[in-house]
Amino acid sequence: MSKTALQFRHNGRDVAIFVDGGTNLLVALRELIGDMTPKFGCGQGGCGACSVLIDGELHLACLTLAETVAGRSIETLDGIKQGPNLHPLQRAFADNFAAQCGYCTPGMLMAAKALLDRNPQPSRAEVIEAISGNICRCTGYEPIINAVLAAASSRARA
């Protein structure tokens, strides 16, 4: 069985890999590119731990056939920090105790980023809706919601 050549942009950098037929984007990112920030949670689309942005749109990497992203731009948590500085959302998650075990955090951050990119001043209800596809078993969600709102208001002040 031959492999398929695949090129796409990964956090602003062009990458080229060879994938087996049927490989999902999560496996391609973690095992072939070495970006360990998207997590494998359920493999069913139920938990959101593998959330990434494809051309700015929130998608689940585990349910994305890798070769469908040819020529497209993938953004993962690994790409959102700015040099040595944390992204404002990461800072807000730390400040608001929005991460406990941390496994859901990359997906939560990408879902939150997808929201703030198109709606910089969301309401609480909009934040809840935006992270509704991401499961967190530690925090009870309240600190996460507060963190996203805090990041939005700090961005408004900046």
Next chain:
Amino acid sequence: MPITVKTFGSAGEAASALSSDRAARYLGGGTLVMRALNEGDISISTIVRANDHALRRIDAAGPRVTIGAGVTFAKILAERDLAFLHAPARSIGGPAVRNMGTVGGNLFAPNPYGDFTVALLALDATVTVQGGFGARNVPIEEFLQSRDRQAGSLVISISCQKPTNSEAFRYRKITRIRPKGGSVITLAAYVPLSSGRLLDARLALGSMAPMPIRARAAERALEGRPLDASSISAAASAITEGTSPVDDALGSAWYRREIAGVHLRRLLSGQE
């Protein structure tokens, strides 16, 4: 085992590829087929895709709307002319799933999924299916009854008549988790009033049978009557007739039967 992926430029070619290979599965948004692969489903050896713009087209300007099978729920939510379908589209998944999942795929989603199909069933939609020998239109109810035997054909689009006003079509998905969760039961009601009386009322239920079904007995209780306390009561007491819900992690069959009438009553009387 590696999978062979075949990508075609047109839906017709994809349909031909599906009809010639029993182990081929069409990949739409990925929420069903990729999940099956992740779970080790060895019955799939070939994935067929089509990069056909026709599959992503929405024609919603006129009184009859046609939605390409590859249209995502996010696209439905972005289309003002499809406002009557926003509630069912919003009830599905989180934002990522709505960016991926498609109208065509939803027709095949097993319980507790497939909520959009419940809405389409109440709207008596028509499913356009492309087989090896051309396209045909199938009423959605007939389509659902034979959906497990649809191998070898490809859903191209779904069309339905727009409800005449926003009161004529109602939808409600009951979940244990807010704002998102799998369906305990899902209800959709098409209740058009003609001179104060219900004409061709249609009720559809999700998670009350192996696939979305029409609640015929409750429909008969509404037909020709005004939408008032007495007709709503009659429909509510007939709503479980012909249903076969199951026990699952979201609710027991008993519970589903108990609440179906309660939620139908609330939906039809406009209560929260």
